[in-house]
Amino acid sequence: MTALLEIRDLHASVGDKPILKGINLTINTGEVHAIMGPNGSGKSTMSYVLAGRDGYKVTGGDILMKGESLLEMEPDERARAGMFLAFQYPVELPGVGGMSFLRAAVNARRVEAGEEEIDQLGFVKIVREKAKLLGISDDMLKRAVNVGFSGGEKKRYEILQMALLEPSMAVLDETDSGLDVDALRIVSEGVNLLRDPGRAMLVITHYQRLLNHIVPDQVHILAGGKIRKSGGKELALEVEESGYAGIDDAA
Amino acid sequence: MPGSMMLPDLSAVTPEGGVRAAALARWQEQGWPGHRAEAWRYTRLDRLDDLDLAPVTGLAGTASGPADDAARGIGAHVLRFVNGVFDPAGLSDLPEGMTIVDLGSDEAALSRLADLAPAGHPVSDLSLAVMSGGILIDITGAVDAPLMVIFEGDDSKASAHPAMLVRLAEGASLQLAEWHQSSVGLAAPLIGYDIGAGARLEQVKVQAEGAEVAHLAATGVALSDGASVAGFSLSTGAALARLETHVTMQGEGADCQLSAIYMGRGTQHQDITTYMDHAVANCTSNQIIRGVLDDSARGVYQGRVHVAPDAQKTDGQQMSRALLLSRKAEADAKPELEIYADDVVCAHGATVGELDATQMFYLTSRGIPETIARAMLIEAFLIDTIETIENATLAGLLRPVAEAWLAGSEGA
Numbered sequence: 001m002t003a004l005l006e007i008r009d010l011h012a013s014v015g016d017k018p019i020l021k022g023i024n025l026t027i028n029t030g031e032v033h034a035i036m037g038p039n040g041s042g043k044s045t046m047s048y049v050l051a052g053r054d055g056y057k058v059t060g061g062d063i064l065m066k067g068e069s070l071l072e073m074e075p076d077e078r079a080r081a082g083m084f085l086a087f088q089y090p091v092e093l094p095g096v097g098g099m100s101f102l103r104a105a106v107n108a109r110r111v112e113a114g115e116e117e118i119d120q121l122g123f124v125k126i127v128r129e130k131a132k133l134l135g136i137s138d139d140m141l142k143r144a145v146n147v148g149f150s151g152g153e154k155k156r157y158e159i160l161q162m163a164l165l166e167p168s169m170a171v172l173d174e175t176d177s178g179l180d181v182d183a184l185r186i187v188s189e190g191v192n193l194l195r196d197p198g199r200a201m202l203v204i205t206h207y208q209r210l211l212n213h214i215v216p217d218q219v220h221i222l223a224g225g226k227i228r229k230s231g232g233k234e235l236a237l238e239v240e241e242s243g244y245a246g247i248d249d250a251a
Numbered sequence: 252m253p254g255s256m257m258l259p260d261l262s263a264v265t266p267e268g269g270v271r272a273a274a275l276a277r278w279q280e281q282g283w284p285g286h287r288a289e290a291w292r293y294t295r296l297d298r299l300d301d302l303d304l305a306p307v308t309g310l311a312g313t314a315s316g317p318a319d320d321a322a323r324g325i326g327a328h329v330l331r332f333v334n335g336v337f338d339p340a341g342l343s344d345l346p347e348g349m350t351i352v353d354l355g356s357d358e359a360a361l362s363r364l365a366d367l368a369p370a371g372h373p374v375s376d377l378s379l380a381v382m383s384g385g386i387l388i389d390i391t392g393a394v395d396a397p398l399m400v401i402f403e404g405d406d407s408k409a410s411a412h413p414a415m416l417v418r419l420a421e422g423a424s425l426q427l428a429e430w431h432q433s434s435v436g437l438a439a440p441l442i443g444y445d446i447g448a449g450a451r452l453e454q455v456k457v458q459a460e461g462a463e464v465a466h467l468a469a470t471g472v473a474l475s476d477g478a479s480v481a482g483f484s485l486s487t488g489a490a491l492a493r494l495e496t497h498v499t500m501q502g503e504g505a506d507c508q509l510s511a512i513y514m515g516r517g518t519q520h521q522d523i524t525t526y527m528d529h530a531v532a533n534c535t536s537n538q539i540i541r542g543v544l545d546d547s548a549r550g551v552y553q554g555r556v557h558v559a560p561d562a563q564k565t566d567g568q569q570m571s572r573a574l575l576l577s578r579k580a581e582a583d584a585k586p587e588l589e590i591y592a593d594d595v596v597c598a599h600g601a602t603v604g605e606l607d608a609t610q611m612f613y614l615t616s617r618g619i620p621e622t623i624a625r626a627m628l629i630e631a632f633l634i635d636t637i638e639t640i641e642n643a644t645l646a647g648l649l650r651p652v653a654e655a656w657l658a659g660s661e662g663a
């Protein structure tokens with residue numbers, strides 16, 4: 001097994017405020033890891049730092065994807081290298097048509113790989129197929145990106161993007177929040193379809209329920225900017241029962 | 252008192268009495284607006300100082316630019332001004348319902364154009380006085396084919412003064428594109444649209460002049476009972492451009508949509524100035540203005556809506572938004588409502604903003620390169636404005652111009 005993602009003693013600040021205080025985490029190819037933790041513990045911050053968002057400053061440590069440091073790479077370069085972040089709060093893009101957005105993303109990756117850009121017609125067909133599996137209507141595909149989508153629809157749309165981009169490292173930030181029971185199952189199936197020996201996933205969630213569908217290889221508890229505890233999938237059950245009270249969050 | 256600006260050499264111009272002589276006298280009295288002129292506070296003409304220009308009287312020079320292809324693409328009848336001088340080649344095979352005659356020999360038409368022209372605008376007087384081969388276009392019915400008027404010419408020593416009055420008779424309709432693509436020193440088109448009762452004008456203007464051009468346009472519009480105008484300007488060219496349009500609602504039930512997009516980079520200066528005069532009751536007007544500015548470019552929108560005491564039930568709207576792509580770019584907006592009637596619905600608004608960092612992150616996090624992501628967001632910012640154009644043929648002319656501008660910003 002080889003490490004797909006290695007986070008080494010990662011420290012990061014937002015503005016002047018240190019949020020991540022020494023994260024160590026290795027995810028091997030083919031694995032799915034889950035991260036749980038109290039509100040404000042730094043989970044989304046970590047996902048943004050992985051994706052390279054402006055204003056999230058790495059003050060120490062390193063992030064390696066397939067052995068290469070991501071720190072000097074821009075968000076678009078990281079994405080084309082295989083990083084994908086499903087946002088906790090997907091962003092609305094009024095005036096940006098869904099299809100041209102999806103096609104621009106897919107083509108950016110194809111160009112990077114030295115492939116031909118995909119043509120409009122063939123692309124629409126592929127999108128429709130994948131959208132159908134996720135219960136996304138044609139009408140939604142025609143609209144501007146995320147504009148007028150319900151909370152659950154936005155989350156499905158994130159997974160559709162993941163399915164189209166076929167990332168090697170997918171970070172899913174609370175993809176389960178806002179989903180009804182059926183949608184949770186549909187989205188989980190979509191995610192499971194992408195489980196692959198060449199791919200790794202990091203699933204951020206508050207609820208054990210998601211992990212019944214997407215069964216993780218490891219579960220980590222993030223609190224106060226550090227990973228406080230790691231274990232198997234039973235750790236999620238423990239949290240569900242007794243909360244984070246027992247987790248030592250002193251540095 | 253003439254201002255300190257460039258004075259075109261008028262020695263060859265001698266309008267013989269009448270409306271044009273009066274205009275020349277006014278011009279010689281007023282000259283360019285001085286530094287204290289409030290209407291020109293944001294747009295200084297200082298950069299015209301060093302120009303040594305003269306009006307052109309003969310037809311000469313070669314044509315170039317994308318307008319001809321665009322005209323062919325929509326099957327338009329083409330009229331042409333070269334260095335400000337009308338090319339009579341366009342007079343053959345006119346579409347049915349359209350007649351064109353010499354403007355200079357029709358005192359009544361000259362007088363009407365003088366009335367429609369923006370009062371106090373230097374070009375209103377100057378171009379009326381020194382025009383050479385201006386035209387009077389009469390539309391008497393529904394003209395099917397679009398009309399494209401191309402303003403070109405490559406004489407950088409020329410001040411170009413094309414003049415045109417377009418009259419739509421009662422119930423007539425016309426689709427018209429103005430396409431400005433010259434490389435003259437000063438482009439000073441004077442254009443009047445006189446819209447008869449129940450008539451409809453659908454008009455777009457492309458201002459894609461060469462990089463050194465000063466484009467100062469004076470346009471006047473009058474709408475009679477139940478007339479409607481849908482006008483749209485896209486201003487991307489020139490070193491300095493001011494598109495000034497004065498509209499008079501002179502008949503009840505008239506409707507005027509008057510929107511514009513300006514785009515500037517480098518040290519370009521783009522000015523959209525409008526005056527919407529609701530002189531009578533029951534008329535509607537709506538203006539949507541969008542500006543995109545990069546580098547050290549500057550944009551100005553001045554929009555005044557005047558509602559006369561008797562103009563009850565007026566609906567007058569204007570909304571301008573500018574997008575700044577660089578810290579050195581600057582946008583000024585001066586929307587003004589002057590309302591003297593009490594039963595009206597009027598609103599105005601103006602915003603200036605930057606590209607949304609969260610939206611940029613979302614796009615780039617999908618692997619879309621920054622330049623493409625920027626272009627997508629700029630296009631999104633403009634798109635709802637272009638979508639207000641009902642006439643798909645005319646709207647189709649604008650997209651490639653906007654896209655060409657966006658493509659030019661990549662790697663800049």
Ligand SMILES: Nc1ncnc2c1ncn2[C@@H]1O[C@H](COP(=O)(O)OP(=O)(O)OP(=O)(O)O)[C@@H](O)[C@H]1O
Nearest residue numbers: 014015017019037038039040041042043044045046
């Ligand atoms: N832009 C910012 N400016 C200041 N503080 C910030 C900013 N963004 C995040 N923080 C702070 O960083 C901490 C971690 O936030 P983060 O969003 O990473 O938490 P989280 O673990 O994802 O929480 P949740 O479970 O509620 O989604 C919080 O205290 C938050 O207030």
Ligand SMILES: [Mg+2]
Nearest residue numbers: 043044045088
């Ligand atoms: Mg979060």
